[in-house]
Amino acid sequence: MLLIPCPNCGSRDETEFHYGGQAHVAYPENPTELNDREWAEFLFYRDNTKGAFAERWLHSTGCRQWFNMLRDTVTYDIQAVYAMGTPRPATTGPAASEPGTASTAADSTTTGNAAPSTSSSSTTAPEGATK
Amino acid sequence: MSNQQLPEHPDFLWRNPEPKSSYDAVIVGGGGHGLATAYFLAKNHGMTNIAVLEKGWLAGGNMARNTTIIRSNYLWDESAAIYEHALKLWEILPEELEYDFLFSQRGVMNLAHTLGDVRESIRRVGANKLNGVDAEWLDPKQVKELCPILNINDNIRYPVMGATYQPRAGIAKHDHVAWAFARKCDELGVDIIQNCEVTGFVKDGNRVVGVKTNQGTINTEKVGLCAAGHSSVLAEMAGFRLPIQSHPLQALVSELHEPVHPTVVMSNHVHVYVSQAHKGELVMGAGVDSYNGYGQRGSFHVIEHQMAAAVELFPIFARAHVLRTWGGIVDTTLDASPIVGTTPVENMFVNCGWGTGGFKGTPAAGLTFAHTIATGTPHKLNKPFALERFETGALIDEHGAAAVAH
Numbered sequence A: 001m002l003l004i005p006c007p008n009c010g011s012r013d014e015t016e017f018h019y020g021g022q023a024h025v026a027y028p029e030n031p032t033e034l035n036d037r038e039w040a041e042f043l044f045y046r047d048n049t050k051g052a053f054a055e056r057w058l059h060s061t062g063c064r065q066w067f068n069m070l071r072d073t074v075t076y077d078i079q080a081v082y083a084m085g086t087p088r089p090a091t092t093g094p095a096a097s098e099p100g101t102a103s104t105a106a107d108s109t110t111t112g113n114a115a116p117s118t119s120s121s122s123t124t125a126p127e128g129a130t131k
Numbered sequence B: 001m002s003n004q005q006l007p008e009h010p011d012f013l014w015r016n017p018e019p020k021s022s023y024d025a026v027i028v029g030g031g032g033h034g035l036a037t038a039y040f041l042a043k044n045h046g047m048t049n050i051a052v053l054e055k056g057w058l059a060g061g062n063m064a065r066n067t068t069i070i071r072s073n074y075l076w077d078e079s080a081a082i083y084e085h086a087l088k089l090w091e092i093l094p095e096e097l098e099y100d101f102l103f104s105q106r107g108v109m110n111l112a113h114t115l116g117d118v119r120e121s122i123r124r125v126g127a128n129k130l131n132g133v134d135a136e137w138l139d140p141k142q143v144k145e146l147c148p149i150l151n152i153n154d155n156i157r158y159p160v161m162g163a164t165y166q167p168r169a170g171i172a173k174h175d176h177v178a179w180a181f182a183r184k185c186d187e188l189g190v191d192i193i194q195n196c197e198v199t200g201f202v203k204d205g206n207r208v209v210g211v212k213t214n215q216g217t218i219n220t221e222k223v224g225l226c227a228a229g230h231s232s233v234l235a236e237m238a239g240f241r242l243p244i245q246s247h248p249l250q251a252l253v254s255e256l257h258e259p260v261h262p263t264v265v266m267s268n269h270v271h272v273y274v275s276q277a278h279k280g281e282l283v284m285g286a287g288v289d290s291y292n293g294y295g296q297r298g299s300f301h302v303i304e305h306q307m308a309a310a311v312e313l314f315p316i317f318a319r320a321h322v323l324r325t326w327g328g329i330v331d332t333t334l335d336a337s338p339i340v341g342t343t344p345v346e347n348m349f350v351n352c353g354w355g356t357g358g359f360k361g362t363p364a365a366g367l368t369f370a371h372t373i374a375t376g377t378p379h380k381l382n383k384p385f386a387l388e389r390f391e392t393g394a395l396i397d398e399h400g401a402a403a404v405a406h
Ligand SMILES: Cc1cc2nc3c(=O)[nH]c(=O)nc-3n(C[C@H](O)[C@H](O)[C@H](O)COP(=O)(O)OP(=O)(O)OC[C@H]3O[C@@H](n4cnc5c(N)ncnc54)[C@H](O)[C@@H]3O)c2cc1C
Pocket: B028, B029, B030, B031, B032, B033, B034, B053, B054, B055, B056, B057, B058, B059, B060, B061, B062, B063, B064, B065, B066, B067, B068, B069, B070, B196, B197, B198, B199, B226, B227, B228, B229, B230, B234, B249, B250, B251, B285, B326, B327, B328, B329, B330, B354, B355, B356, B357, B358, B359, B360, B361, B406
């Protein structure tokens, strides 16, 4: 059982949360210009990182807010929690930060779209989908 | 049914050779699929100058961690074809491999607990029959006759409303299956190299020409990936992506009991599946942990959940003890169907995405993947499972359809 530090509620059992998969996958900027290959990337391809992985969680039986979390997929150590819409923090340090000590202060008021970059003019693969 | 003795352990299984500097083909992953592929490459295609590279010990991955359920009662034509072909191979393999790995066709029941389940089940029985797969619909009384320890009363949260039944389905001893393939591979000249981790690939342009390992670089004409939960990691080394997410999947056994459970019972709705191993342990599995994981362990609440379901369905299990729990890493796809075929890298082929249910597919995966590696073209049974389906949209959605995907 993971003990997950919700940025709003503090540490709670994993059973209170819902997993949302890879974070930072933005809806394509120009959907009408995508070809089948690019749609496949957006719909079906996600990173499957062995190691530090940025993912989304929903505190479904608590504050009902989405947030991002950086977790090691081998040790399951939680390295950071941070708000939707903010970029993935750089982590070098050891695991398991408490709420509030994550490198980006959690702010529960952000909504679902998690594209940190606005400079991209790319109409092709969504962010995070081209590794 | 009586408690059966395990097969006697053969004196000799395989050599442990040093890797040669070059092979005609290299298979990455010494689980069931890698071994079966190597066996059929040697036997059907005369490719004997080949190696199976395994980073740990043979069958130390999902192959010897699964709950060994073998069945072919899938909904869609493409799945029924490949899984039924596998089942037919299971029926002849003990003789062909000269190894009795206790393939026991004790039948598999998939329980229905809701009206939706009932409709899906009856539809699947019809589809199975049209595809030549043995299938029956059982009412609760018939369920009870086949498996007397099942609780069919309606005083539980999700009463048993019936079940599909495949009489030819069953279980086998998974580690012995691996050893049976490995021994035949070795006899045919295949090098099985354990403790040999692939760490990268050598490419000439877009063509793979070698593999880098912790035991040095090995040149090869062709590479077949059979790395299950680690498929994405290998694909990334080779420079392409796979639509795979790796999840922990757990199972457990009880201490040994008198034979009480004559068949295999699976319930998608309350999510548990149970059989009794030949020695007498109750073997139970559940669903995947929700998060991506490579840790070969999952969370305890998943086990608690599956035990609750098991005790409600089988009240006599209430006093049984959990002896051992473990986890594997399963390679899931969004349509719950495997990926077998060519890759964006020339001469590199991939067999993965079997997820929570690839043990049953082992012989057909091996047979058809060997064909694809040897000829560079799809086999008619694996053609629908190529990577391209995620672009064309021709998905083979066995999620809702085949109930529990084990
Ligand atoms: C708990 C559990 C229960 C299951 N129950 C069932 C069931 O009842 N019925 C069913 O049909 N299926 C079941 N499955 C699924 C089934 O076990 C798998 O689909 C199947 O075993 C996958 O094929 P494999 O045997 O080749 O995989 P594995 O045995 O996992 O083989 C892959 C191998 O690749 C090796 N490898 C990885 N990376 C490298 C590298 N870089 N270099 C070299 N080697 C590498 C690994 O060490 C591993 O040995 C279950 C799985 C689990 C975990």
